[in-house]
Each structure stands twice: as structure tokens, then as C-alpha cells.
Amino acid sequence: MKVLVPIKRVVDYNVKVRAKSDETGPDLANVKMAINPFCEIAVEEAVRLKESETAQEVIAVSIGSNACQEQLRTALALGADRAILVETELEVEPLGVAKLLKAVVEKEQPDLIILGKQAIDDDSNQTGQMLASLLSYAQGTFASEIKIEGDKIDVTREVDGGLQTVSLNLPAVVTTDLRLNEPRYASLPNIMKAKKKSLDTLTPEELNVDASPRIETLKVSPPPERAAGVIVESVDELVEKLKNEAKVIT
Amino acid sequence: MSILVVVEHDNEELKGATLNTVTAAKEIGSEIDLLVAGFSCDSVADQACSIPGIGKVLVANKESYKNFLAENIGTLVSEVGKGYSHILAAATSNGKNFMPRVAALLDVSQVSEIISVLSEDTFERPIYAGNCIATVKSSDPIKVITVRATGFDDCEVEGGSATKEIVDLDSNLGISSFVGEELAESDRPELTSADIVISGGRGMQNGENFSLLEGIADKLGAAIGASRAAVDSGFVPNDMQVGQTGKIVAPNLYIAVGISGAIQHLAGMKDSKVIVAINKDEEAPIFQVADYGLVADLFEALPELESKL
Ligand SMILES: Cc1cc2nc3c(=O)[nH]c(=O)nc-3n(C[C@H](O)[C@H](O)[C@H](O)COP(=O)(O)OP(=O)(O)OC[C@H]3O[C@@H](n4cnc5c(N)ncnc54)[C@H](O)[C@@H]3O)c2cc1C
Numbered sequence: 432m433k434v435l436v437p438i439k440r441v442v443d444y445n446v447k448v449r450a451k452s453d454e455t456g457p458d459l460a461n462v463k464m465a466i467n468p469f470c471e472i473a474v475e476e477a478v479r480l481k482e483s484e485t486a487q488e489v490i491a492v493s494i495g496s497n498a499c500q501e502q503l504r505t506a507l508a509l510g511a512d513r514a515i516l517v518e519t520e521l522e523v524e525p526l527g528v529a530k531l532l533k534a535v536v537e538k539e540q541p542d543l544i545i546l547g548k549q550a551i552d553d554d555s556n557q558t559g560q561m562l563a564s565l566l567s568y569a570q571g572t573f574a575s576e577i578k579i580e581g582d583k584i585d586v587t588r589e590v591d592g593g594l595q596t597v598s599l600n601l602p603a604v605v606t607t608d609l610r611l612n613e614p615r616y617a618s619l620p621n622i623m624k625a626k627k628k629s630l631d632t633l634t635p636e637e638l639n640v641d642a643s644p645r646i647e648t649l650k651v652s653p654p655p656e657r658a659a660g661v662i663v664e665s666v667d668e669l670v671e672k673l674k675n676e677a678k679v680i681t
Numbered sequence: 682m683s684i685l686v687v688v689e690h691d692n693e694e695l696k697g698a699t700l701n702t703v704t705a706a707k708e709i710g711s712e713i714d715l716l717v718a719g720f721s722c723d724s725v726a727d728q729a730c731s732i733p734g735i736g737k738v739l740v741a742n743k744e745s746y747k748n749f750l751a752e753n754i755g756t757l758v759s760e761v762g763k764g765y766s767h768i769l770a771a772a773t774s775n776g777k778n779f780m781p782r783v784a785a786l787l788d789v790s791q792v793s794e795i796i797s798v799l800s801e802d803t804f805e806r807p808i809y810a811g812n813c814i815a816t817v818k819s820s821d822p823i824k825v826i827t828v829r830a831t832g833f834d835d836c837e838v839e840g841g842s843a844t845k846e847i848v849d850l851d852s853n854l855g856i857s858s859f860v861g862e863e864l865a866e867s868d869r870p871e872l873t874s875a876d877i878v879i880s881g882g883r884g885m886q887n888g889e890n891f892s893l894l895e896g897i898a899d900k901l902g903a904a905i906g907a908s909r910a911a912v913d914s915g916f917v918p919n920d921m922q923v924g925q926t927g928k929i930v931a932p933n934l935y936i937a938v939g940i941s942g943a944i945q946h947l948a949g950m951k952d953s954k955v956i957v958a959i960n961k962d963e964e965a966p967i968f969q970v971a972d973y974g975l976v977a978d979l980f981e982a983l984p985e986l987e988s989k990l
Contacts, residue, residue, distance in 0.1 A: 447944050448809035457813050469926075525781070526790045549926065551945075553808050555793045560751065560781035569752055569857035572778050575919065585860060589919045590774040591873075591928070596860040597750065603856075609909060609926065610919060645790040649803065649816040657951065660972040662963075666985040669957065669975050677955045677972065679877070679934040680901060680990070 432579075432601075434477040434486045435541035436511065437532055437562075438470035438493050440502045441552040448552075454650040466502040469547025471509070472607040475614040476577065477545050478510035485579055486543075488512050492535055494528050496520055500630060507625035508617035514630040517638065527642030529561035534638035536566060541602065543584065548573050548606040559606035569599035575610040682801060683712040683736075685762050687770040687780075688729055692719045692747065695728040697874045698771035700835040702828045703732060706769050707836065708798040712736060715843070716761055718754055720747035726845055733841035741848040748859035749775055755782030756852035762787065765823065766801075772827035772929075780827050789821035796832030810925045810948035830873060831931035831952055865920050872921065875904035877934045880923055880950070881916070882908035884939020884960065884979055888916040893983040894938065900990045906930065906950075908940045924949035939979050942967025959983070 442448055443463040451458045466474075480486035491506035492515040493499040503514040517531050536544065549556040563570035571577070571586025575594065578585040579601075587596045589608045617625070635642050663669045673680045684706045689696040699715075706713045715729045718741040729738045739761060745753045758779065762768040768783060770776035772794045784791040795804040796814070803818045804826065872878060879894050879901070891905065898905050906923040907916065923930055925948035935953035940946060942958070942965055950956070951970050958971035961978050968974040975982060 442809070444945070448812050450813045457809055524790050526785065526788075529785060551810065551925065554810070554925065555791070556777050557781035557784070557791050557793060560755075560778065561785035561791075563752075564755060564782035564785035567854070567856075569854075570778075570782075572751070573774060588774075590862075591920060592864040593862065593918060593920050594864075595862040598858045598860050600856045608919075609913065645819060645821045646792065647818045647820065649818055651808070651813045651815050654807070654811055654814050654951075657956075657970055658972075660956070660968070660970075660974060662968070662974045662976060666975065666977075666982055666989055669973055670986070670989050672973055673934070673955070673957070677934070679955050 432486045432542040433488045433490070433539065434480060435536065435539060435544045436470070436473050436477045436489060436491050436506065437544070437546050437558070438474065438491055438502055438506055439467040439547070439550045440464055440493065440495055440499045441467045441550050444468055444551055450651045450653045454652050456648070456651050464498070464501070466505050467547050467550045469549060469607050471614045472609070472611050473545040473547050474506045474509050474511060475612045476607060479612065481510065490515065490539060490541065492517065492532065494519065494523055494531050503630055504625050505617065507628045508622045509615065513628055516630065516632045517635060518632050519635055519642070522644065523642045524644050524646060525555050525557035525561055526645065528558050529565055530640045531635060531638060531642055532562050533565045534640050543602060544604045546604065546606050548608055559604050563604035568603050570604045570606070571597055571599055572606040573608040574605050575608050577605060682710045682766045683714065684710055684767040684769060685765040686713060686715050687758055687768070687776070688715050688717045688725065689771045689773055689775060690717065690719060690722060690725040692722045693724055695725050697835065697871065698773050698830045700838065701830040701833040702769050702771045703836040704833040705795065705798055705828045706767070707734060709767055709801050714739060716741065716758065718746045718757055719749070720744050728838070730843045730845060731839055731841050732843070733837050735841055735843040737846050738843045739846050739848045741850060743851045745851055745853035749779070750857050750859060751779040751782055752854040752857050753852050755779040755786065756854060757850055759783045759786035760850055760852065761848060762823065767824045767826060769826050769828055772829050776827050780825060784825040787823050787825065789823050789825055790819065791825045791827065792817060792819055793827050794829040795826055796829050810944045811951065812944065829929060831929055865918055869898060870902065870904045872904040872906055872923070873928050873930055875932055877901045877903035878906050878930050878932045879903045879936040879938065880906035880908065880940060881911055881938050882940030883910035883914065885911060885916060891917060896987040897983065897990065900987065908946050937967050938983065940967055941965045942970065
């Protein structure tokens with residue numbers, strides 16, 4: 432089987448992003464960029480499917496500027512076989528990304544598409560579901576375990592109440608949650624090997640997709656600040672303050 | 682302008698997150714219908730009818746909607762939603778699952794997890810783990826929106842008399858099926874709607890030690906939450922994770938115990954009214970958002986706290 436893994440280049444999860452002082456957007460000057468952590472889990476899962484000989488080929492795909500090549504090389508170093516960049520300088524919304532990915536799916540005909548459940552920059556949590564919908568595929572979102580049997584996949588999902596398992600017809604879309612696996616680190620030899628793997632570039636025009644945005648960001652502002660707190664000296668003082676000052680317990 | 686709110690429920694009870702979503706809908710406009718999609722969900726439809734200020738309660742009662750499979754529900758909602766200017770659902774794991782399918786089928790973008798309504802087409806939503814608030818304006822003819830419960834108060838639940846209308850659509854795509862579920866059983870209040878939440882992190886060391894939190898939770902009527910590290914380490918189940926990629930909570934009182942305060946954790950609790958942090962490391966970032974910080978070993982502080990409540 433063939434597995435497609437869409438990945439996103441985002442600000443590293445350790446960076447605390449602030450709004451620009453003129454509120455025109457987030458201040459991303461000189462911040463460290465990385466592969467979205469949920470996408471990394473997706474790559475890991477696909478590579479494990481290959482290692483267990485369930486999958487024969489793993490293709491990583493990213494949509495964005497030329498700089499995304501860096502994250503695609505990371506995916507290749509983690510074990511993906513080849514990569515595709517759909518290159519665009521424009522900001523693409525999840526719907527546009529899903530449309531571009533649909534075009535890639537139609538070209539590549541994968542049996543399974545594994546994506547991260549959300550990107551940690553815009554926290555939209557939409558792309559996998561939209562892609563599945565556009566393709567009329569079933570979806571297993573927020574996956575903590577997958578099992579492939581014949582032409583079906585069982586997906587255990589992390590839901591608000593606990594865990595839920597669904598069975599989906601393949602081809603299908605899976606989105607990853609944190610407990611699906613623990614991604615490996617790329618070894619130096621694999622980083623070197625990744626440089627030689629194939630990385631093709633396509634454009635939205637070549638895929639004949641209109642990915643223009645529907646949502647305009649009017650401003651990006653800092654969240655309301657919390658007033659400074661105090662350090663209490665003892666449990667007694669804490670209980671006293673919660674009762675008499677904050678009045679949140681009786 | 683007319684708004685469709687998709688009701689969150691379990692075929693028996695209407696869930697609290699629906700009430701915040703209705704409040705968000707009321708801030709957008711006054712013509713609001715509710716959709717109850719499920720199976721043997723009459724009691725939910727009745728509860729929906731008693732919410733004041735609702736026009737119609739549309740009821741799609743089919744076996745294919747019993748387990749809320751996104752494929753089937755998404756198709757149904759996109760069909761029913763065609764006649765509306767806005768479609769809203771709570772940003773629960775269920776809402777997040779089917780709503781993007783609705784948006785894609787209608788060829789519109791989705792606005793995820795709004796925390797406030799500025800006008801019928803302009804909303805605020807957190808980005809970058811809540812470190813920035815984006816004001817976004819949608820130009821789509823139908824606005825598909827998920828609502829973050831902590832951004833809106835509950836609406837009233839009694840006094841309404843909406844009329845029920847049957848929707849006879851069976852959108853069974855037949856590409857997915859429900860296998861089973863393991864749902865957490867608890868007598869405690871639900872994490873996302875509790876007045877008081879006490880959460881444990883890696884500092885708790887193991888699952889057994891969470892009993893130190895339980896004694897306090899029992900006394901305070903609190904829900905128990907956790908950091909990602911506590912869930913990943915297997916101390917507690919995934920449904921207890923608070924944070925950017927877990928549950929978003931904003932109780933009156935949040936007590937973080939043995940939690941360092943990573944940005945991803947803060948994203949899920951920093952809108953709580955009062956925050957208490959108990960941590961032995963005075964440098965821990967959690968103290969920067971805490972109203973009351975106690976620098977202490979949790980294994981000494983928790984038993985003392987329980988005894989003094
Ligand atoms: C993609 C992604 C998504 C994430 N999503 C989330 C999320 O939704 N929610 C979340 O919580 N995290 C999330 N994280 C993880 C987050 O970055 C942190 O790793 C995590 O929150 C740390 O958990 P912790 O504070 O329990 O553990 P640590 O950071 O290890 O902190 C443990 C704390 O316990 C204190 N401690 C230890 N022993 C004691 C004692 N005896 N008495 C008192 N204090 C003690 C220590 O001083 C320390 O401050 C995410 C990370 C990524 C990359």
C-alpha cells in the first residue's frame with residue numbers, strides 16, 4: 432500500500448509567539464521553524480507501516496513556500512521515500528490546502544493519508560476532515576492507534592469522553608493525536624541519505640486548483656494580561672486567601 | 682440571516698457545550714434553529730425545545746446518526762445547513778470531527794474555535810496557543826463556525842417552546858462504522874464545565890498518587906485534570922488532558938499541582954478566574970500566571986490542604 436503524509440512547516444513548539452506591536456500579525460521574525468509535531472507523528476506512523484511491510488511507499492507532501500523543502504527533507508530523513516512540494520508564496524487556508532491535497536491524491540492514488548490533527552500555529556484542526564470530505568473518504572481523526580486489515584482500517588480515537596474505535600473503508604484519512612507513537616530522531620546517515628531522495632515541485636496552477644483565501648485577518652492582538660499574583664507562605668495562608676480574598680471556596 | 686446550531690448530545694441528554702454555542706448564535710442574530718441528529722433522541726429534542734429564543738428544532742432520527750460518525754453527520758448537516766447563513770457547533774471532539782466536512786461540502790472555509798462575536802461575519806479566535814488573538818472576517822456565503830465553550834456563557838434552558846420538525850434525510854455513506862468505545866465513568870463534574878478543577882502533572886510521579894488530588898476534589902466538588910506529561914506517562918487517561926491540544930477549561934478556580942506551565946498547558950487553562958500553582962520549583966513558569974503560588978513539595982502540601990478544607 433501507498434501512504435501519503437501531508438506535513439506543515441510551523442513555528443517550533445517551544446517559541447512563545449507574540450503579536451506585532453502594530454497588530455498586523457504574529458511577530459515571526461527570526462523564529463525557529465520546524466515540522467508541526469502532529470505531522471511528525473504522522474510521518475513516524477507511515478514509516479512504521481513501511482517497516483512492518485504493510486506499506487511499500489511513503490510520500491511526504493507540503494504546501495507553502497520554498498522553505499518547506501527543509502521540513503520535507505526532515506520527513507525524508509525520518510524514512511519517507513520521496514517528497515512533493517506544492518509551492519506557493521500565498522497563505523493557504525485549510526480548505527485550499529485540502530483542495531491541493533485532493534489533486535495530489537488523484538495523481539498519486541494513495542491507499543491511506545495520514546495527517547496531523549492540528550497545526551500548532553493556527554490551531555484550525557480542519558485539513559484532514561476537509562480532505563476526507565472532498566474525496567468522499569472515511570476519516571479517523573485524533574488517532575491513538577491504527578490497525579489495518581485487508582481493505583479496512585480500525586482507528587482508535589481520543590474523544591472527549593475517552594476512546595472510540597471506528598472501522599473505515601480504505602482508502603481513508605487518518606489524523607494523529609499525541610499518543611499514536613513517539614517519533615524517532617533522524618540519524619546523521621539518514622539525514623545524508625535524505626539529501627539524495629527525490630523532491631518534486633508542483634504549483635497550484637499545475638494542479639488546476641484555486642486556493643484563494645476566504646477569511647481575512649483584520650488584526651492580531653495580544654491576549655488579555657493577567658494581573659500579577661502572590662506567593663503564599665503556607666497552606667493555611669492559601670486556604671485563607673481562597674476563602675476570604677478570592678472567595679472561590681467556602 | 683438565519684442560524685443553525687447543531688446540538689451536542691449522547692442521544693439521551695443535551696450536552697452543556699450546546700448552551701454556550703446557542704449564546705454565540707444569539708450574539709450573531711435572532712433567528713436560530715437547532716438540529717438534533719441522532720437515534721432514539723426524543724428526550725434531547727424535548728430539551729432543545731425548551732431553550733428560549735429558538736425557532737424550530739429539527740430532528741433527524743436515524744440509525745445512521747446513532748454514533749455521530751462524521752461521514753454521515755457531516756453530509757446531513759451540509760444538506761440541512763444550505764438554507765442558513767451560519768452553521769454553528771461546539772468545538773468538542775465531536776464538533777471538530779464533522780464540522781470541517783460540512784464546510785468542505787459547502788465549499789466554504791471554517792472559522793474554528795471562536796471566543797467572541799464582533800459582528801455577523803467577524804469573530805475573534807486564539808492562535809499560537811492563545812498567545813495571539815486573531816480578528817477574522819469571513820467572506821463566505823455560509824459561515825461554518827465552531828465555538829469555544831469558555832468564550833460564552835450558558836444560555837437559559839427553560840421557558841422556550843420551539844416547534845419540532847422531522848428531517849427525513851438518511852445520509853448513510855456506508856464507508857465507516859462504529860466498533861466500540863471506552864468512556865470514562867466518573868461521579869465528578871465534567872472537566873470542561875466544572876467550577877473548580879485540580880490538575881496533576883509529571884510531578885505526581887504515578888497514577889496512584891492522583892488519589893492525593895481526589896481527596897481534595899471530593900471536598901471541593903472539583904473535576905480532575907492533567908498535563909500532557911501525566912497522560913503520556915500513563916498516570917491518567919487522555920480525556921483528562923488540559924491544554925492547547927487537549928481540553929480548554931476556564932473554571933472559577935484552577936489548581937495546578939506538579940505542573941511546570943508549558944505554553945501548551947497554559948493555553949488550556951489561563952482564562953480561569955483564579956489560578957493556584959503548587960510546585961517545588963520557584964522558577965516554574967506556572968507561577969507567572971498563578972494568582973496564588975505555593976512553593977512546596979506536593980506530597981506534603983496536598984495532605985495538609987485536604988485536611989484544612
Ligand atoms: C504538539 C504538542 C502539544 C502539546 N499539547 C499539550 C497539552 O494540550 N497539554 C499539556 O499539558 N501539554 C501539552 N504539551 C506538552 C508541554 O509542552 C509540556 O511538555 C507538558 O505540559 C509538561 O507537563 P508537566 O508540566 O506535567 O511536566 P514537567 O514540565 O516535567 O513539569 C513537572 C513539574 O512538576 C514539578 N514537581 C516535580 N516534583 C514535584 C514535587 N514533589 N512537588 C511539587 N512539584 C513538583 C517540577 O518542579 C516541574 O515544574 C504539548 C506539546 C507538544 C509538542
